Amino acid sequence: MHHPEKVSHDGIVQVALEIIGRVRHRSPRVHCITNTVAQNFTANALLALGCAPSMTLSPGEIGPFVTGAQGLLVNLGTFDDERREAIGIAVEAAAKQRLPWVLDPVFVDRAPPRAAFARELIGRRPAVIRLNHIEFSELAGDAPSRDAAMAFARNNRVVVALSGATDLVTDGKRVVSIANGHPLMTKVTAMGCVASALVAACLTAEPDALHATVAAAVTMGVAGELAAEKSIGPGSFAVAIIDALHNLGGPTLTARAKVS
Amino acid sequence: MHHPEKVSHDGIVQVALEIIGRVRHRSPRVHCITNTVAQNFTANALLALGCAPSMTLSPGEIGPFVTGAQGLLVNLGTFDDERREAIGIAVEAAAKQRLPWVLDPVFVDRAPPRAAFARELIGRRPAVIRLNHIEFSELAGDAPSRDAAMAFARNNRVVVALSGATDLVTDGKRVVSIANGHPLMTKVTAMGCVASALVAACLTAEPDALHATVAAAVTMGVAGELAAEKSIGPGSFAVAIIDALHNLGGPTLTARAKVS
Amino acid sequence: MHHPEKVSHDGIVQVALEIIGRVRHRSPRVHCITNTVAQNFTANALLALGCAPSMTLSPGEIGPFVTGAQGLLVNLGTFDDERREAIGIAVEAAAKQRLPWVLDPVFVDRAPPRAAFARELIGRRPAVIRLNHIEFSELAGDAPSRDAAMAFARNNRVVVALSGATDLVTDGKRVVSIANGHPLMTKVTAMGCVASALVAACLTAEPDALHATVAAAVTMGVAGELAAEKSIGPGSFAVAIIDALHNLGGPTLTARAKVS
Numbered sequence: 001m002h003h004p005e006k007v008s009h010d011g012i013v014q015v016a017l018e019i020i021g022r023v024r025h026r027s028p029r030v031h032c033i034t035n036t037v038a039q040n041f042t043a044n045a046l047l048a049l050g051c052a053p054s055m056t057l058s059p060g061e062i063g064p065f066v067t068g069a070q071g072l073l074v075n076l077g078t079f080d081d082e083r084r085e086a087i088g089i090a091v092e093a094a095a096k097q098r099l100p101w102v103l104d105p106v107f108v109d110r111a112p113p114r115a116a117f118a119r120e121l122i123g124r125r126p127a128v129i130r131l132n133h134i135e136f137s138e139l140a141g142d143a144p145s146r147d148a149a150m151a152f153a154r155n156n157r158v159v160v161a162l163s164g165a166t167d168l169v170t171d172g173k174r175v176v177s178i179a180n181g182h183p184l185m186t187k188v189t190a191m192g193c194v195a196s197a198l199v200a201a202c203l204t205a206e207p208d209a210l211h212a213t214v215a216a217a218v219t220m221g222v223a224g225e226l227a228a229e230k231s232i233g234p235g236s237f238a239v240a241i242i243d244a245l246h247n248l249g250g251p252t253l254t255a256r257a258k259v260s
Numbered sequence: 261m262h263h264p265e266k267v268s269h270d271g272i273v274q275v276a277l278e279i280i281g282r283v284r285h286r287s288p289r290v291h292c293i294t295n296t297v298a299q300n301f302t303a304n305a306l307l308a309l310g311c312a313p314s315m316t317l318s319p320g321e322i323g324p325f326v327t328g329a330q331g332l333l334v335n336l337g338t339f340d341d342e343r344r345e346a347i348g349i350a351v352e353a354a355a356k357q358r359l360p361w362v363l364d365p366v367f368v369d370r371a372p373p374r375a376a377f378a379r380e381l382i383g384r385r386p387a388v389i390r391l392n393h394i395e396f397s398e399l400a401g402d403a404p405s406r407d408a409a410m411a412f413a414r415n416n417r418v419v420v421a422l423s424g425a426t427d428l429v430t431d432g433k434r435v436v437s438i439a440n441g442h443p444l445m446t447k448v449t450a451m452g453c454v455a456s457a458l459v460a461a462c463l464t465a466e467p468d469a470l471h472a473t474v475a476a477a478v479t480m481g482v483a484g485e486l487a488a489e490k491s492i493g494p495g496s497f498a499v500a501i502i503d504a505l506h507n508l509g510g511p512t513l514t515a516r517a518k519v520s
Numbered sequence: 521m522h523h524p525e526k527v528s529h530d531g532i533v534q535v536a537l538e539i540i541g542r543v544r545h546r547s548p549r550v551h552c553i554t555n556t557v558a559q560n561f562t563a564n565a566l567l568a569l570g571c572a573p574s575m576t577l578s579p580g581e582i583g584p585f586v587t588g589a590q591g592l593l594v595n596l597g598t599f600d601d602e603r604r605e606a607i608g609i610a611v612e613a614a615a616k617q618r619l620p621w622v623l624d625p626v627f628v629d630r631a632p633p634r635a636a637f638a639r640e641l642i643g644r645r646p647a648v649i650r651l652n653h654i655e656f657s658e659l660a661g662d663a664p665s666r667d668a669a670m671a672f673a674r675n676n677r678v679v680v681a682l683s684g685a686t687d688l689v690t691d692g693k694r695v696v697s698i699a700n701g702h703p704l705m706t707k708v709t710a711m712g713c714v715a716s717a718l719v720a721a722c723l724t725a726e727p728d729a730l731h732a733t734v735a736a737a738v739t740m741g742v743a744g745e746l747a748a749e750k751s752i753g754p755g756s757f758a759v760a761i762i763d764a765l766h767n768l769g770g771p772t773l774t775a776r777a778k779v780s
Binding site for chain 2: 567
């Protein structure tokens, strides 16, 4: 039986603030292998946080792109043979320069080849896997719960970010819950893909992958809350969350963070 | 000479309301083979109507995606060999489970291979073809008119949705005109692709393909009118129409529907 | 030593107005080979200026699309083997009908195969190359400056548009500076890709490639200024710039143009 370590609320929010501050200051290059549905929204979210995104998927040139980047996201949405090849090259380039990377196994429950490929990628040691409950069940072979997420994190030596009404982040020892966010986030496509890209951004500025993941999740959740206050539906919400990511300052993040 | 059957305005608007209500209630999975220009906007429109969109184009996994879906859109924009292969697999999977699907033969007038492929697909029995006047002329070999649309529908045993300032929907016997919409709809890319995706959504909740198509066309047109009232140009209009699709209720639809 | 020819401010702004007027009046077809991140935003910007955009990348059909178009943009973002092949076919189709085309060598500094391919394309005589300072340094082998841009333009018999806080446009003899724009333009993805597409649009209405390029740059810059006044961040800015491109009239353009 594993008892999760306690994490101080104030401490972890302060750390999150500092991580976001470093991201904005350093303007890291974040390369995203992501689906074509999510590309534009993801690039704009990364720019709003001060990053320099790139998105090429060509196997012939993705190696140099990743080598020149500080962060990497691997998202499986709308993938094909060429993308699979590109992912292989990108992950190898990341491993060579010890670049921590994020895996987002989108729709892994829908098609067996996708699940098999995701399992193979987990063996290649991402720093963080960010996924929803259905995707977790498919990959972990277990119902989503705090204990199951901790076990999955330990077995795969990875930080797990299990998204939901409350996000749960664990490295197998520590567990953090983030209760920020808004229901409209489920009504805009690629919102989860964007959240995973923000994890990749935060990993460029923080070696502790759990802290980086929490920083991204709090930022995304608070931006969602701010956006909801200025929106009348999912169209205006998608616009407002980019504004919020751009304008979000430390005091607002501190005041609104619901981390435990 | 075929005289079109009369359709009651009040009756068909009421049916449309019920179809939209079922779509929102059931959250059907709608798989879209669509061009990369339209993917994000289409996914957000489907989410706004309560659907769960998916967009993968990979031949290796599109079969299971379609088998797990309740609706299918086949749009020809920006297509290539891989997409052609994916379309073949998707249409076969749809046929196997008797899933009605929608064909949107975008830009079929611009390149001969595209027109040839569209003709081949019409032979594979879509439930609905939604197209504009130029595309109709190319595929029907006839100027667009009520009679030509009815003949094309009968000859191909398909519901034809001929888009324009007034949309015309016919199954070869019945004809419905929908006069809703706004000129700004022609100033936003992929608006027609989105309208076709809404037809695919409505087909998941209604076996009568004519009624499903009318429900989608009225919804899209009224959403466009509402969006235009809150917009100052095509940028804000594209945002507002997603909000409108999300917020659109029965009384507004009933009050604004221009169906005859 | 080459002394740049003087260009009259009032004259060139008047010419720009006339070019934009012809574009809006003629609704030219502009085919864009561009990255999937930029496609939707680019299509909407072209529509806002009155153009009819198309975006297919399939080698099997791009020839007829370009042959039926009045303008062509070649952007290297997210490119692969298929796109390379499509570019070759498109450029050949453009040459056959003497269609002037625009090259945007995005991220040419990031991967050697991309730079090599861009150099090959420059040899195939684009009318305009639009690029930022880093991309210029990579391709010209020289630090970006007025003299270096003029030399590069002369050597390659091309109009160079060097983007930055102030845009510089030169054909090797004449030099025009455009000081319009807003910092938020660097915080929205694909803004440069859109600017290059507007150059392709203006080339459809003006044989003097320098004048066409200046018209596009002034329009884009002034639209950015107007959008910034109505925005609270990069999300709302991206929406507002499409509205501004749609609504932008001659008097505003004349009053705001900062051309020298």
